[in-house]
Amino acid sequence: MGLGPSLLDREDVHVVIVGGGYAGIQLARNLKNKARFTLIDPKEMLYHNVGAVRSCTEPGFAKKILIPYAPTFGENFKQGAVTGINAAGKTVLLASGETVKYSHLVLATGSTGAFPFNLPDGMTTEAEVVKKSEGVLELVKEAKKFAIIGGGAVGTEIAAEIATDYKDKEVTLIHTREVLVDAESSEAFQKRLKHILKGLGVKLVLGERVTNLDQLPTDRVETVTVMTDKGTEISADLVIPCTGLKVNSMAYKDSLASSMEDNGSLKVNNFFEVQGTEGIYAIGDCTNIPETKMAYRAGMHADLLAKNILAEETGGTKKEYKPDPFMMTISLGRKAGMGQKGTTLLPEFMVRMLKSRDMMAWKSWRDMGQSAP
Numbered sequence: 001m002g003l004g005p006s007l008l009d010r011e012d013v014h015v016v017i018v019g020g021g022y023a024g025i026q027l028a029r030n031l032k033n034k035a036r037f038t039l040i041d042p043k044e045m046l047y048h049n050v051g052a053v054r055s056c057t058e059p060g061f062a063k064k065i066l067i068p069y070a071p072t073f074g075e076n077f078k079q080g081a082v083t084g085i086n087a088a089g090k091t092v093l094l095a096s097g098e099t100v101k102y103s104h105l106v107l108a109t110g111s112t113g114a115f116p117f118n119l120p121d122g123m124t125t126e127a128e129v130v131k132k133s134e135g136v137l138e139l140v141k142e143a144k145k146f147a148i149i150g151g152g153a154v155g156t157e158i159a160a161e162i163a164t165d166y167k168d169k170e171v172t173l174i175h176t177r178e179v180l181v182d183a184e185s186s187e188a189f190q191k192r193l194k195h196i197l198k199g200l201g202v203k204l205v206l207g208e209r210v211t212n213l214d215q216l217p218t219d220r221v222e223t224v225t226v227m228t229d230k231g232t233e234i235s236a237d238l239v240i241p242c243t244g245l246k247v248n249s250m251a252y253k254d255s256l257a258s259s260m261e262d263n264g265s266l267k268v269n270n271f272f273e274v275q276g277t278e279g280i281y282a283i284g285d286c287t288n289i290p291e292t293k294m295a296y297r298a299g300m301h302a303d304l305l306a307k308n309i310l311a312e313e314t315g316g317t318k319k320e321y322k323p324d325p326f327m328m329t330i331s332l333g334r335k336a337g338m339g340q341k342g343t344t345l346l347p348e349f350m351v352r353m354l355k356s357r358d359m360m361a362w363k364s365w366r367d368m369g370q371s372a373p
């Protein structure tokens with residue numbers, strides 16, 4: 001591709017990456033020492049949310065999933081929240097009032113959801129996250145009967161996590177469908193998964209929708225009755241909602257409204273170019289690419305976009321993104337895990353080693369080029 005220091009010296013190339021999640025850091029890593037870039041995020045650190053469920057059961061684990069940006073990206077990292085884009089002037093506006101000029105703008109603002117699975121806006125320091133995590137650990141320790149609402153990957157993982165570490169507590173997982181984790185998972189996956197969950201003592205209420213979630217407290221231990229549309233009543237003293245994430249469109253909702261889907265995601269083509277714009281790209285969870293949103297896919301978007309930007313600037317050829325076959329791994333507590341690639345189940349010992357042991361925190365520390373504490 002003819003990469004080399006010459007592109008780094010070019011003042012007219014400045015890639016601005018908005019969002020330092022899995023997509024943003026992977027793009028930044030790919031551009032390091034190859035092209036000028038600035039990575040912008042309101043937080044001082046990457047939140048490895050793949051490991052968030054373990055922070056609910058293991059004291060001190062929260063620190064292991066917070067990885068500071070500065071040692072990895074130095075002056076290429078700017079702490080701040082982007083609040084607007086001037087596409088004509090090729091600048092982004094930060095909440096501080098500062099503007100940053102770009103030649104290529106990459107939006108990687110991901111999604112938002114409830115703590116601890118995602119960090120709320122305004123929670124930007126390691127100290128704040130660690131403190132809040134300690135509160136969650138205490139709630140989990142105190143509660144006796146858990147109602148986990150939503151049996152996607154996160155709900156299933158947290159149910160298994162609690163059931164593994166607290167054998168004396170009751171855990172009920174309630175899900176609207178019969179299929180847990182992901183609709184693309186195979187029958188064999190479902191059978192084995194349900195067998196493992198039942199072995200851990202997790203009660204499954206499947207094919208039922210919770211009707212009173214709005215009235216249930218989720219921030220304290222209090223005995224309540226969770227009700228479903230099929231008339232089932234579940235007594236619980238800690239309710240943990242794990243129901244869907246929302247696209248985080250704060251950076252672009254006012255500037256790129258006509259390029260957005262109704263859910264806030266950005267319409268992109270197979271080169272990650274945002275529809276109706278020039279020099280603006282989107283990768284990761286904030287795109288409308290029809291595939292299950294996953295960290296490893298966000299990384300794949302970033303790898304390809306980096307290659308394409310470098311190719312474009314050095315006379316190479318750009319490649320189109322083609323989603324890979326389905327792949328997923330889930331931890332089922334620290335001692336079990338499952339995965340599927342295509343239609344094949346992955347060896348469970350491999351998932352245990354790679355994921356369940358430390359929720360892949362090792363990978364994020366390695367990717368950031370730092371040693372875990």
Ligand SMILES: Cc1cc2nc3c(=O)[nH]c(=O)nc-3n(C[C@H](O)[C@H](O)[C@H](O)COP(=O)(O)OP(=O)(O)OC[C@H]3O[C@@H](n4cnc5c(N)ncnc54)[C@H](O)[C@@H]3O)c2cc1C
Pocket residue numbers: 018019020021022023024040041042043047049050051052053080081082083108109110111112113117118153154248250251283284285286293294295296297298329330
């Ligand atoms: C609990 C949990 C467990 C998961 N487990 C797995 C798993 O095991 N495997 C897997 O592949 N996927 C997993 N996922 C999905 C995965 O986390 C997402 O697909 C992934 O985070 C998407 O990465 P992203 O970079 O697109 O967005 P995000 O990781 O959401 O990052 C977006 C970043 O943008 C920043 N940002 C937002 N708005 C602005 C703004 N206005 N200005 C500047 N910065 C901004 C945010 O601060 C954040 O750092 C899990 C998700 C959750 C919630």
